[in-house]
Amino acid sequence: MPTHYQAASDPGHFARRFGISFRPQPSMVVQPGEQGHFVRRPRADASSQVQLERFEVAPGRWGLIPLFSKDGQDPETFEARSETAAAERNFYQPWKRGHRCVILADALFQHGEEPGSAVRVSRSDGEPLALAGLWNGWRAPNGDCVESFALLTFGMPERPERRRAAMLRDAWIDDWLHCPVEETAAYLRPYADDKLVREIVPR
Structure with missing residues (x-):
């Protein structure tokens, strides 16, 4: 599972890709929760x-946060397995409702092979990663609507104990967000390794 990600910090990425005027915080690191x-x-x-x-x-x-949550503190909902999310209790409602999203990240950090290390994953062309996710709106006991998201992941046949975050190709982003629910899985494919840079860094 990803340990954290560095959110995209250039407003131009949101303007060029989505036509959105949005000014993100510089160098914002997001961890689970x-x-x-x-x-x-x-x-x-x-x-x-x-x-x-x-x-x-x-x-x-x-x-x-699943719709059935009582307190909004449900554990282990940071990632949704793309192979099973459509049937999992925590994720099948957002999946069937087409609540798909994209998280733009300058870099994604995952557990490294060595203890105390992490792997920094970024695009070789300097553009941000477009991470595929599911989002949900949960009604808190006080009536507030709390929105949340999970990153979608897929398995590695050669390393069953490892999973990778689903990264979208640029040409797929619009279709991913607007396609019919039955086409969702078609976009959850491995990203080309030769277009990524993986660096081992201290955790």
């Missing part, structure tokens, strides 16, 4: 049901 931002299809206005824009940025906690 902390607040980040994700891009999604806009929620339709309750009165008009009209969506004026194709994308919006929303704040949310990394760690998806």
Whole structure:
């Protein structure tokens, strides 16, 4: 599972890819359980049901809160296994509702092979990673709507104990966010290793 990620800090990435005016915090590091931002299809206005824009940025906690949660503190919801999310209790509602999102990250950090080390993953062209995720809106006991998200991952046949975050190719981002639910899995494929840079860094 990813240990943390460095959120994309250049407003230009949001403007060029999504036509969104958004100024992220510089060098923002997000760890499981902390607040980040994700891009999604806009929620339709309750009165008009009209969506004026194709994308919006929303704040949310990394760690998806299921609809049935009593206190919003559910463990082990930071990642959703792409192979089983459609049937898992924690994730099947966002999956079937098409609550897909994209998390832009300058780098993703994962556990390294050696104790006390981590692997920093970034794109070789300097562009941000487009991480595939699911989001959810949970109604807290006090009536507040709390939004959250999980990163989608896939298994590595040669290393069953390891998983990788699902990264979207640039040309797939729009389709990923707007495709029918039955086409969701088609976009969850391994990203080309020759387009990524993996560096071992101290944790």
